[in-house]
Amino acid sequence: MTQKLDLVLDELVTANRILAREEVVDSFGHVSVRHPERPDRYLLSRARAPERIEVEDIMEFTLEGEPIDARDRKPYLERFIHGALYEARPDVQAVVHNHSPSVIPFGVTGTKLKPLLHMCASIGHNVPLWDSHDKFGDTALLVENMDMGRDLAKSLDKGRTGLMRGHGAVVVGQTLRQAVFISVYLELAAKLQMQAMPLGSVKYLTDGEVDKVINRTGPYTLDRAWENWCRRADRTMNASV
Amino acid sequence: MTQKLDLVLDELVTANRILAREEVVDSFGHVSVRHPERPDRYLLSRARAPERIEVEDIMEFTLEGEPIDARDRKPYLERFIHGALYEARPDVQAVVHNHSPSVIPFGVTGTKLKPLLHMCASIGHNVPLWDSHDKFGDTALLVENMDMGRDLAKSLDKGRTGLMRGHGAVVVGQTLRQAVFISVYLELAAKLQMQAMPLGSVKYLTDGEVDKVINRTGPYTLDRAWENWCRRADRTMNASV
Amino acid sequence: MTQKLDLVLDELVTANRILAREEVVDSFGHVSVRHPERPDRYLLSRARAPERIEVEDIMEFTLEGEPIDARDRKPYLERFIHGALYEARPDVQAVVHNHSPSVIPFGVTGTKLKPLLHMCASIGHNVPLWDSHDKFGDTALLVENMDMGRDLAKSLDKGRTGLMRGHGAVVVGQTLRQAVFISVYLELAAKLQMQAMPLGSVKYLTDGEVDKVINRTGPYTLDRAWENWCRRADRTMNASV
Amino acid sequence: MTQKLDLVLDELVTANRILAREEVVDSFGHVSVRHPERPDRYLLSRARAPERIEVEDIMEFTLEGEPIDARDRKPYLERFIHGALYEARPDVQAVVHNHSPSVIPFGVTGTKLKPLLHMCASIGHNVPLWDSHDKFGDTALLVENMDMGRDLAKSLDKGRTGLMRGHGAVVVGQTLRQAVFISVYLELAAKLQMQAMPLGSVKYLTDGEVDKVINRTGPYTLDRAWENWCRRADRTMNASV
Numbered sequence: 028m029t030q031k032l033d034l035v036l037d038e039l040v041t042a043n044r045i046l047a048r049e050e051v052v053d054s055f056g057h058v059s060v061r062h063p064e065r066p067d068r069y070l071l072s073r074a075r076a077p078e079r080i081e082v083e084d085i086m087e088f089t090l091e092g093e094p095i096d097a098r099d100r101k102p103y104l105e106r107f108i109h110g111a112l113y114e115a116r117p118d119v120q121a122v123v124h125n126h127s128p129s130v131i132p133f134g135v136t137g138t139k140l141k142p143l144l145h146m147c148a149s150i151g152h153n154v155p156l157w158d159s160h161d162k163f164g165d166t167a168l169l170v171e172n173m174d175m176g177r178d179l180a181k182s183l184d185k186g187r188t189g190l191m192r193g194h195g196a197v198v199v200g201q202t203l204r205q206a207v208f209i210s211v212y213l214e215l216a217a218k219l220q221m222q223a224m225p226l227g228s229v230k231y232l233t234d235g236e237v238d239k240v241i242n243r244t245g246p247y248t249l250d251r252a253w254e255n256w257c258r259r260a261d262r263t264m265n266a267s268v
Numbered sequence: 269m270t271q272k273l274d275l276v277l278d279e280l281v282t283a284n285r286i287l288a289r290e291e292v293v294d295s296f297g298h299v300s301v302r303h304p305e306r307p308d309r310y311l312l313s314r315a316r317a318p319e320r321i322e323v324e325d326i327m328e329f330t331l332e333g334e335p336i337d338a339r340d341r342k343p344y345l346e347r348f349i350h351g352a353l354y355e356a357r358p359d360v361q362a363v364v365h366n367h368s369p370s371v372i373p374f375g376v377t378g379t380k381l382k383p384l385l386h387m388c389a390s391i392g393h394n395v396p397l398w399d400s401h402d403k404f405g406d407t408a409l410l411v412e413n414m415d416m417g418r419d420l421a422k423s424l425d426k427g428r429t430g431l432m433r434g435h436g437a438v439v440v441g442q443t444l445r446q447a448v449f450i451s452v453y454l455e456l457a458a459k460l461q462m463q464a465m466p467l468g469s470v471k472y473l474t475d476g477e478v479d480k481v482i483n484r485t486g487p488y489t490l491d492r493a494w495e496n497w498c499r500r501a502d503r504t505m506n507a508s509v
Numbered sequence: 510m511t512q513k514l515d516l517v518l519d520e521l522v523t524a525n526r527i528l529a530r531e532e533v534v535d536s537f538g539h540v541s542v543r544h545p546e547r548p549d550r551y552l553l554s555r556a557r558a559p560e561r562i563e564v565e566d567i568m569e570f571t572l573e574g575e576p577i578d579a580r581d582r583k584p585y586l587e588r589f590i591h592g593a594l595y596e597a598r599p600d601v602q603a604v605v606h607n608h609s610p611s612v613i614p615f616g617v618t619g620t621k622l623k624p625l626l627h628m629c630a631s632i633g634h635n636v637p638l639w640d641s642h643d644k645f646g647d648t649a650l651l652v653e654n655m656d657m658g659r660d661l662a663k664s665l666d667k668g669r670t671g672l673m674r675g676h677g678a679v680v681v682g683q684t685l686r687q688a689v690f691i692s693v694y695l696e697l698a699a700k701l702q703m704q705a706m707p708l709g710s711v712k713y714l715t716d717g718e719v720d721k722v723i724n725r726t727g728p729y730t731l732d733r734a735w736e737n738w739c740r741r742a743d744r745t746m747n748a749s750v
Numbered sequence: 751m752t753q754k755l756d757l758v759l760d761e762l763v764t765a766n767r768i769l770a771r772e773e774v775v776d777s778f779g780h781v782s783v784r785h786p787e788r789p790d791r792y793l794l795s796r797a798r799a800p801e802r803i804e805v806e807d808i809m810e811f812t813l814e815g816e817p818i819d820a821r822d823r824k825p826y827l828e829r830f831i832h833g834a835l836y837e838a839r840p841d842v843q844a845v846v847h848n849h850s851p852s853v854i855p856f857g858v859t860g861t862k863l864k865p866l867l868h869m870c871a872s873i874g875h876n877v878p879l880w881d882s883h884d885k886f887g888d889t890a891l892l893v894e895n896m897d898m899g900r901d902l903a904k905s906l907d908k909g910r911t912g913l914m915r916g917h918g919a920v921v922v923g924q925t926l927r928q929a930v931f932i933s934v935y936l937e938l939a940a941k942l943q944m945q946a947m948p949l950g951s952v953k954y955l956t957d958g959e960v961d962k963v964i965n966r967t968g969p970y971t972l973d974r975a976w977e978n979w980c981r982r983a984d985r986t987m988n989a990s991v
Binding site: 053054055074075076078079101104126128129131132133135136137138160164165166167168169192193194195221224225 | 384385386387456459460463464466467468469470471472473474476477479480481483484488492493495496497499500
Binding site: 252 | 776777778797798799801802824827849851852854855856858859860861883887888889890891892915916917918944947948
């Protein structure tokens, strides 16, 4: 195993622990990263709660979701979310799937989620809603094969976030830190919008503002949050990978 | 005492601690399990807050609520909830009674609680509302005899969950893990529905979706949550019983 | 100092710590107990956040609010709330004054706070609202003399709880445990009512139900909560005093 | 370094930790203090999450935001908020900039934030709203130069608090303790107002009441909260500076 891969595995464990500590995931939800040396593979934990994940839990998958060396480790049923996004989006290096509580109401009503706080501009201009029922009818709502994964990935187009009706959200990033950052502030965006709407007509960020914030949200910003979240999750911060 | 019984007692202590840690119960509420060797008996703590319960607190009761060996332990007044459900429902192996905050508003208004998130499909197709006042008039709202327990049990029919007006909820399961799981996600279901309703017309899960999720929610899912909850509640996870 | 007094002082420290741990008070708010041997005196901490209070902080006051042995300890400005209630109500042995967040909205709007959950029946049939502005005009809203204290005490009549406009609440009990119990569930009552009202017409507890719950809420119930709260607040539970 | 300066630096670290512990800031937001010996300078941490800040992180700046001795420490981009306020307001000794969640909805809707609880009178009679878009058009919403800082400072006039559209709030004080106190209760004021408004017409504090509370909120009050917050944030309380 190369040193680069070691660092990526460590960062992925940290990402899991942070998402749990910051309450973006509960016992469910998952986060993956594209393999640093093989872009046709990705790394994702075996089926386990994010708060518990150790480096030994991380498995390697083909984009179609075949485990490379499963041993006795059982994979997440919904790993196809990850593979389909890496397949459709060469720009994507990390994927989060979660059910954070405030995003759920936006997935089951006609209300569009839009950023109203600068920290939340990272969710992007458009947060599309994917309803598995449209194409697949009655299911357990789980993305359990590549067909469903590809349909979901298509709904995101070139965006960074998407909602899944009755299920949750998906977030993509160019790094693990970015995907985690967007996931934390997607939850906040949803919570704030639910609180602001009853107060009156909401002035959302303008399109120009969203662009400018996104352009400004680089390592200077991401690493400040990451350092803090690492300490809160009792993890050591490494150089970004 | 057989080894099987030892494991069940330990699992019941864990269930109490998890329900407290996950804020489904406060100082009140309780969880029981059918006796593994005598289906006409059930196991339930003496009257004590779930967060404090030790294995020595667990008492054995007949279905009518008579303690087998009380010693100086005072039972919960509302143990009849448990006995009446085991009596009416041979399929039920575990019962939770709780007052988790978000379910209360649904018990005092005409609003029907329905699953809108896949994780919450476990609450079932129909969450009936039992009002002790209908048959028993002004009481302390406590289920303090078998008459009241049987009336409540009847309201559940073959379902998994039921609300009690001005009081709380009852949840049944085929295992302790399932009953705890449903209780945690019943609270979430209620919280999410209260948040979604002001946003617009809510698209609940279809009946077909609820069925498919329920069929999928087996040990693969329950044990993932249980492992996580055990660690959060500082308990050791054993094999399921 | 008699042993009885020692126990009362210890119980009062515990009451302070519990109210802080259960988030009924923040850095402000206070709880007192009538002197166990001199009904014309009461015991109350010096001006300090409840979460920090030690037995050395407890001072003794006449009902008019004169400290008996102040030494260098500065009293709470609002101690007159306590003295006026002990003066008007020989049945009262303990008083809590707090600003718990959910009760505040009921103090500044015309909405009447009423119990809808059996655990909250302890707040009583009627929660009156006292507005210092009615008689005293523009003030700092603090009850800073016996005149204001007596006016507030009068508003409670024979009740157990009262709201103060723009300020908070006052709770009285026959024991410290009862006053703390009512304070915790007053906060919950307010929170639940705010959540239930948007769902539809609320079915509150009937008058008969409130009476029956109150009659049932004795040591069996209070001590179960107290044991749990003591452990959460890292305090030893003694026999009730 | 004089002893006075040492105490100020220590107090500033404490202020950071308290704001994080009390959830007024997350990984972002910052607090500064005017230099105790050079009123044309201020002290502010390098760009780091408030929960992590150590005394070595504190930098010294001119009012224009030039670091005196940066070494390898990267400053906050938005330090101009602080300098502009110290420049415009000789009465101001401490400044907090934060994004605490409940204030955000008031910054994006037409609803005016006003104190309804005595503890919140400290936010002042008028909480103005500054919209960077009015004068600067589409930006990343960050106050990244003295022009923007001065425009924001002007919006506060002689007040203690101000909202920033789509961004957060700014609070000024005559001491660090006062600025932190106001920040904590600004968040509470916003939360309570959001909860009170749906209950009916809100009776806010009168102007006379706000004045009287402000006149009363001196060290007796501020230090009680500060002692408590220090312990919660695991910091030692010193004499006020």
